[in-house]
Amino acid sequence: MLKTELAAQLRTAFDDDRDADTFLLRLERYGADLVESLRAVYGERTDALLDRLLEVMLHAYHARPADLKRLDEARLLRPDWLQSPEMVGYVAYTDRFAGTLKGVQGRLDYLEGLGVKYLHLMPLLKPREGENDGGYAVQDYRAVRPDLGTMDDLSTLARGLRDRGISLELDLVLNHVAREHEWARKARAGDPRYRAYFHLFPDRGGPDAYEATLPEVFPDFAPGNFTWDEEAGEHGEGGWVWTTFNSYQWDLNWSNPDVFLEFVDLILYLANRGVEVFRLDAIAFIWKRLGTDSQNQPEVHHLTRALRAATRIVAPAVAFKAEAIVAPGELIHYLGTRSHHGKVSDLAYHNSLMVQLWSSLASRDTRLFAEALRAFPPKPTNTTWGMYVRCHDDIGWAISDADAARAGLSGEAHRHFLSDFYSGQFPGTFARGLVFQYNPATGDRRISGSAASLAGLEAALETGGAGQMEDAVRRLLLLHTVILGFGGVPLLYMGDELALLNDYAFEDVPEHAPDNRWVHRPRMDWELAERIQQEPDSPGGKVNAGLRHLLRVRRDTPHLHASIESQVLPSPDPRVLLLRRDHPLGVMVQVYNFSEETVMFPAYVLRDVLGDHAQDRLSGSAFSLDRPTVRLSGYRALWLTEGEELA
Missing domain, CATH: 3.20.20.80 (Glycosidases)
Structure with a gap:
C-alpha cells in the first residue's frame, strides 16, 4: 500500500x-x-x-x-x-518511405x-553528422x-x-550516445557529473581486462570495444572510451542512477x-x-x-x-x-524464428526449425513476439549447436552452408545476398539482402524462368504466412509487399558504401506501388495480392490471438512444419511445406487433432481427412480449423 x-x-x-x-x-x-x-x-x-x-x-x-x-x-x-489478430506492423525509414x-x-x-x-x-x-550507424548514433533525443x-x-x-x-513506434538507443551528444561534450570538457555518464579509462589497464571476455560486434570496421579519444581524459588529455559498436558511439554507464x-x-x-x-x-x-x-x-x-x-x-x-x-x-x-x-x-523480437525460416527454405528441411522452437520456454501470456521475415539489419545465423545436434546436424557446418547459400556461392542456390562482417577468427559470415532477392526473385528475373519466378513468389508468401500465423505482431518490412529487390546503388553513397546492409534498404517505389494491383500477373503483383489476402484472413481468425503460443507437432515428413494453436474456439493446425516439391502428407496426423473434416482458412476450402493423404503442392500453407466453424 x-x-x-x-x-x-x-x-x-x-x-x-x-x-x-x-x-x-x-x-x-x-x-x-x-x-x-x-x-x-x-x-x-x-x-x-x-x-x-x-x-x-x-x-x-x-x-x-x-x-x-x-x-x-x-x-x-x-x-x-x-495481441489482437488485427495488429500488423510496418517498418520503414522515413526518408526512404516518403522523404519527410x-x-x-x-x-x-x-x-x-x-x-x-x-x-x-x-x-x-537527430544523429551526428556524417557516419552515424544508420541513425543509431543519436546526438539529440529531443x-x-x-x-x-x-x-x-x-x-x-x-x-x-x-x-x-x-x-507509432520509435527507436530509443539505450546503450550509447553519439560522441557529439551534449553529455559527451560536457564529459570531454571535464564536467565530473557527465564524465560519470560514461566508461572512461586513463590507460589500457581497464580496457584490456574487459576485452579478455568481450566479443566484437563489427570486427570489419570497428574492431575492439574501446576507442582512444584525444579529449576523453580527466583534464582534457586523451583517454580510452568504451565504444561497443563504433568509435563515435560512447557507451553509457547505467550504474550511475543519473543515467x-x-x-x-x-x-x-x-x-x-x-x-x-x-x-x-x-x-x-x-x-x-x-x-x-x-x-x-x-x-x-x-x-x-x-x-x-x-x-x-x-x-x-x-x-x-x-x-x-x-x-x-x-x-x-x-x-x-x-x-x-x-x-x-511487452514485445521481443523472435529472431530465432526469422533465422529458421531462411534455414528451412535453403535446406528444404524443417527438423532444425522444430527443434529450435521446442527449445523456447513459454513466454508470459501478457507478452508478445515481434515476428518478421526481414528487417533493416543483416541476418546472423543464430543457430545453436545443441539445436543442430538434436536435428542430426553440425551447427558449424550448417551455419557455413547457410552463409554460402545466401551469398550465392552454394551450387544451385536461388539466393542473391552479400556477406556482411566476415570474422576469420570465428568463421562467422552474416548476410545482407532483400527478402525478394534472398528468396530467388532476382535470380529468376535474370534467367527469365517462369517456374523459377513462381517458386520465388511462393517462397515469399510462405515466409509471410508463417509470421502472420505464428502468434505475435507480424512486422512487414517496407517494400517486401512489392517484392523489391536488392538496391546495389547504395555503393554510390559515400556514407553507405562501407555498410552493405543498405542493399536491403531501398527507396520506396511509389510508382510501382500505385500500379502493382493492376499488374496481377507480375511477380510483385502476385506477392502484393497474396499478402493482402493473408492480412484479411489473419484479421478474421481469432485463433491467432498472441496470448496463445504455437506448439510444434511431430511431422512425419521433414519438408513439412506443423504448428498447433489451442484456442477456446477450437484447435488450429498450420501446415507449411518448405520445399518446391509436391508432398503427399499422411492425413492421419491432421485427423488425430482435427477429426475427419477441416477447413483451410487461407483458401476457404474444405478438407476431408478420412483419406490416406493430403496433397501439398510446393510451398503450400494451410491454416486448418475444425470443419464446422466455417460451414
Whole structure:
C-alpha cells in the first residue's frame, strides 16, 4: 500500500482530484515493481533517486495531452491490444518511405489500406553528422533529424496515425550516445557529473581486462570495444572510451542512477509527443561486468522493469519492445521470468524464428526449425513476439549447436552452408545476398539482402524462368504466412509487399558504401506501388495480392490471438512444419511445406487433432481427412480449423 503520508504529499501536486486519484492508483499498482528493481541495482542510492524520479514523473503526467490520457485509459481497459489478430506492423525509414515526416502523413491511406496498425519509423531522432550507424548514433533525443522535419511534425504525424488506429513506434538507443551528444561534450570538457555518464579509462589497464571476455560486434570496421579519444581524459588529455559498436558511439554507464533518470525523462517526453511503442535498441549491452561478455546481465532486466513501471504510472498506453538478438534461453528474460514475469518488455523480437525460416527454405528441411522452437520456454501470456521475415539489419545465423545436434546436424557446418547459400556461392542456390562482417577468427559470415532477392526473385528475373519466378513468389508468401500465423505482431518490412529487390546503388553513397546492409534498404517505389494491383500477373503483383489476402484472413481468425503460443507437432515428413494453436474456439493446425516439391502428407496426423473434416482458412476450402493423404503442392500453407466453424 502507498504510505498515507506520501500519498497526501503527492496529492498536493494536483488541482484535480480525479487526476490525483489516477496517478496515485497507478503508483500503488506499479510502485513496488519500480522500487524493487531500483533497489536491486542502486541499493542505498535508491531513496534519493526516487525523490527526483517522482518529480520527473509528475511533471510529465501534468504535461500529457488529454487525448493521450484518454488512450491510456483505453489501453488499461484492453491490455491485450498488441495481441489482437488485427495488429500488423510496418517498418520503414522515413526518408526512404516518403522523404519527410510530412511525406509520411501523406501516405497514411496506403498504410491503412494495407491493414497496418503499427508503424515503426526507423531512427529519426537527430544523429551526428556524417557516419552515424544508420541513425543509431543519436546526438539529440529531443530533436528530429533536420531533413525529416521537426518535433512538431512528429507530434502531428502521431496524431494522424492515432486517428486511424495506428500506433507509432520509435527507436530509443539505450546503450550509447553519439560522441557529439551534449553529455559527451560536457564529459570531454571535464564536467565530473557527465564524465560519470560514461566508461572512461586513463590507460589500457581497464580496457584490456574487459576485452579478455568481450566479443566484437563489427570486427570489419570497428574492431575492439574501446576507442582512444584525444579529449576523453580527466583534464582534457586523451583517454580510452568504451565504444561497443563504433568509435563515435560512447557507451553509457547505467550504474550511475543519473543515467536512469535521464532516460525516464526522455521516454516520457517522447511519449507525450505521441510515441506509443519504444524499440529498446541494444538493450542487452547496457550493463557492464568484468569477466563476462557484458550482455544479458541481471541488472539489464531490473532496469528495463523499472523503466516500464515508471512509464506505466505516467503513460500506460506505451509499450516496450526489446531489441535483444540473443539465444532463446536469454531472450525469455526480456519478457520476464520469476519475479519479473510479464513485467519487463511487452514485445521481443523472435529472431530465432526469422533465422529458421531462411534455414528451412535453403535446406528444404524443417527438423532444425522444430527443434529450435521446442527449445523456447513459454513466454508470459501478457507478452508478445515481434515476428518478421526481414528487417533493416543483416541476418546472423543464430543457430545453436545443441539445436543442430538434436536435428542430426553440425551447427558449424550448417551455419557455413547457410552463409554460402545466401551469398550465392552454394551450387544451385536461388539466393542473391552479400556477406556482411566476415570474422576469420570465428568463421562467422552474416548476410545482407532483400527478402525478394534472398528468396530467388532476382535470380529468376535474370534467367527469365517462369517456374523459377513462381517458386520465388511462393517462397515469399510462405515466409509471410508463417509470421502472420505464428502468434505475435507480424512486422512487414517496407517494400517486401512489392517484392523489391536488392538496391546495389547504395555503393554510390559515400556514407553507405562501407555498410552493405543498405542493399536491403531501398527507396520506396511509389510508382510501382500505385500500379502493382493492376499488374496481377507480375511477380510483385502476385506477392502484393497474396499478402493482402493473408492480412484479411489473419484479421478474421481469432485463433491467432498472441496470448496463445504455437506448439510444434511431430511431422512425419521433414519438408513439412506443423504448428498447433489451442484456442477456446477450437484447435488450429498450420501446415507449411518448405520445399518446391509436391508432398503427399499422411492425413492421419491432421485427423488425430482435427477429426475427419477441416477447413483451410487461407483458401476457404474444405478438407476431408478420412483419406490416406493430403496433397501439398510446393510451398503450400494451410491454416486448418475444425470443419464446422466455417460451414
